[in-house]
Amino acid sequence: xxxxxxxxxxxxxxxxxxxxxxxxxxxxxxxxxxxxxxxxxxxxxxxxxxxxxxxxxxxxxxxxxxxxxxxxxxxxxxxxxxxxxxxxxxxxxxxxxxxxxxxxxxxxxxxxxxxxxxxxxxxxxxxxxxxxxxxxxxxxxxxxxxxxxxxxxxxxxxxxxxxxxxxxxxxxxxxxxxxxxxxxxxxxxxxxxxxxxxxxxxxxxxxxxxxxxxxxxxxxxxxxxxxxxxxxxxxxxxxxxxxxxxxxxxxxxxxxxxxxxxxxxxxxxxxxxx
Amino acid sequence: xxxxxxxxxxxxxxxxxxxxxxxxxxxxxxxxxxxxxxxxxxxxxxxxxxxxxxxxxxxxxxxxxxxxxxxxxxxxxxxxxxxxxxxxxxxxxxxxxxxxxxxxxxxxxxxxxxxxxxxxxxxxxxxxxxxxxxxxxxxxxxxxxxxxxxxxxxxxxxxxxxxxxxxxxxxxxxxxxxxxxxxxxxxxxxxxxxxxxxxxxxxxxxxxxxxxxxxxxxxxxxxxxxxxxxxxxx
Numbered sequence: 253x254x255x256x257x258x259x260x261x262x263x264x265x266x267x268x269x270x271x272x273x274x275x276x277x278x279x280x281x282x283x284x285x286x287x288x289x290x291x292x293x294x295x296x297x298x299x300x301x302x303x304x305x306x307x308x309x310x311x312x313x314x315x316x317x318x319x320x321x322x323x324x325x326x327x328x329x330x331x332x333x334x335x336x337x338x339x340x341x342x343x344x345x346x347x348x349x350x351x352x353x354x355x356x357x358x359x360x361x362x363x364x365x366x367x368x369x370x371x372x373x374x375x376x377x378x379x380x381x382x383x384x385x386x387x388x389x390x391x392x393x394x395x396x397x398x399x400x401x402x403x404x405x406x407x408x409x410x411x412x413x414x415x416x417x418x419x420x421x422x423x424x425x426x427x428x429x430x431x432x433x434x435x436x437x438x439x440x441x442x443x444x445x446x447x448x449x450x451x452x453x454x455x456x457x458x459x460x461x462x463x464x465x466x467x468x469x470x471x472x473x474x475x476x477x478x479x480x481x482x483x484x485x486x487x488x489x490x491x492x493x494x495x496x497x498x499x500x501x502x503x504x505x506x507x508x509x510x511x512x513x514x515x516x517x518x519x520x521x522x523x524x525x526x
Numbered sequence: 527x528x529x530x531x532x533x534x535x536x537x538x539x540x541x542x543x544x545x546x547x548x549x550x551x552x553x554x555x556x557x558x559x560x561x562x563x564x565x566x567x568x569x570x571x572x573x574x575x576x577x578x579x580x581x582x583x584x585x586x587x588x589x590x591x592x593x594x595x596x597x598x599x600x601x602x603x604x605x606x607x608x609x610x611x612x613x614x615x616x617x618x619x620x621x622x623x624x625x626x627x628x629x630x631x632x633x634x635x636x637x638x639x640x641x642x643x644x645x646x647x648x649x650x651x652x653x654x655x656x657x658x659x660x661x662x663x664x665x666x667x668x669x670x671x672x673x674x675x676x677x678x679x680x681x682x683x684x685x686x687x688x689x690x691x692x693x694x695x696x697x698x699x700x701x702x703x704x705x706x707x708x709x710x711x712x713x714x715x716x717x718x719x720x721x722x723x724x725x726x727x728x729x730x731x732x733x734x735x736x737x738x739x740x741x742x743x744x745x746x747x748x749x750x751x752x753x754x755x756x757x758x759x760x
């Protein structure tokens with residue numbers, strides 16, 4: 253009886269243990285780029301120290317983050333695809349969307365650069381060159397903000413890359429980091445946000461090749477999930493987080509976040525929501 | 527090769543420093559997976575024994591289902607539990623999504639068929655051995671079930687350890703229903719996936735080495751307890 257007598261209460265005790273008790277906490281559905289770059293690891297302790305609110309981040313692609321918020325499973329949505337976010341608000345899932353910060357996308361690829369795109373400032377032209385050379389391109393393929401941006405660039409270039417999916421066009425169907433790992437492994441080109449790129453530790457043979465196209469602008473926005481639609485939403489604490497992000501204090505903290513002495517995100521909140 | 531050697535050095539370093547983040551993640555991994563195993567054993571052992579011992583309508587179907595569900599894909603289980611626990615789902619009112627409780631539930635669903643199917647086999651074998659004895663005692667069905675589970679407890683440990691191994695190693699289900707939230711629902715496997723996606727391959731592998739060591743430790747401890755109990759209670 254020794255084992256059963258001691259084991260059962262032990263198991264029940266473990267079940268009873270709360271995972272991590274916090275007085276006040278909100279759940280934020282966000283993207284892998286903000287989490288993986290370390291931005292949240294830098295910002296959230298500052299915010300929690302000031303307000304006592306713990307922010308729990310579920311970092312997924314923009315598509316999945318919006319889906320989570322639409323189901324009422326997050327209090328705040330913090331992603332980077334403005335058209336989808338505006339649709340989210342228009343359909344009544346969100347209250348108001350605010351610009352928070354921006355950075356930019358870049359095209360990275362193998363040192364050998366078989367499509368000869370190095371130094372270009374025209375993203376669509378670079379993609380066209382990659383397609384013409386049938387050089388391997390790793391796409392997120394996961395409906396994320398980065399993936400939507402990439403799809404827009406292919407449209408601008410008038411190329412139906414998906415038609416060659418599985419050939420030179422490879423859809424990884426996974427996050428930015430996993431896609432960068434795959435690109436490094438295959439010697440492929442890929443589109444990535446600059447923050448993920450700078451913070452990524454397994455660059456291997458990859459180099460930054462194309463940057464500085466205004467079409468590569470990457471705007472992040474934050475939206476409170478609608479408490480009238482979902483009564484359980486922690487509206488006050490969620491709004492407190494949004495207010496802090498777009499106030500001078502939060503904006504300053506964003507600008508002070510550095511990886512390898514480089515600023516990854518540039519605050520650009522305006523007072524009014526968009 | 528450099529990542530491989532660096533991984534071992536990192537793993538050792540984190541262990542020796544008692545890295546607080548690491549301890550938190552290891553603790554949660556154990557809490558979630560051991561709780562899931564406890565629950566799954568409470569359901570799976572009697573279920574497996576019942577399937578082995580009793581003739582009832584649908585028995586064959588249940589047996590086939592249990593065996594087939596031993597290979598349930600974790601990501602599908604995660605998705606089902608997410609849809610159940612989501613605020614938009616039938617159990618959303620409980621507010622359990624993105625908590626350790628949700629992760630325990632998902633892992634429990636994942637491993638209950640494993641424990642049930644393996645214990646059904648063990649109990650069936652035992653039943654053959656003990657059949658005459660039980661008959662001579664005129665044991666009722668309930669008594670037979672309890673007796674065989676109790677007498678087979680040392681052999682059934684293997685079924686339970688198989689369930690634990692599956693639970694502690696899976697990433698697909700806990701990633702979806704836990705959300706890999708730092709200091710809340712991050713466990714060993716989701717931490718490994720995260721570090722891999724950051725490109726920190728050596729750190730990811732170091733965590734993997736620690737996870738394997740952890741699983742080994744739990745198995746050794748369980749077997750040591752079994753052997754000690756065996757000596758004591760025969």
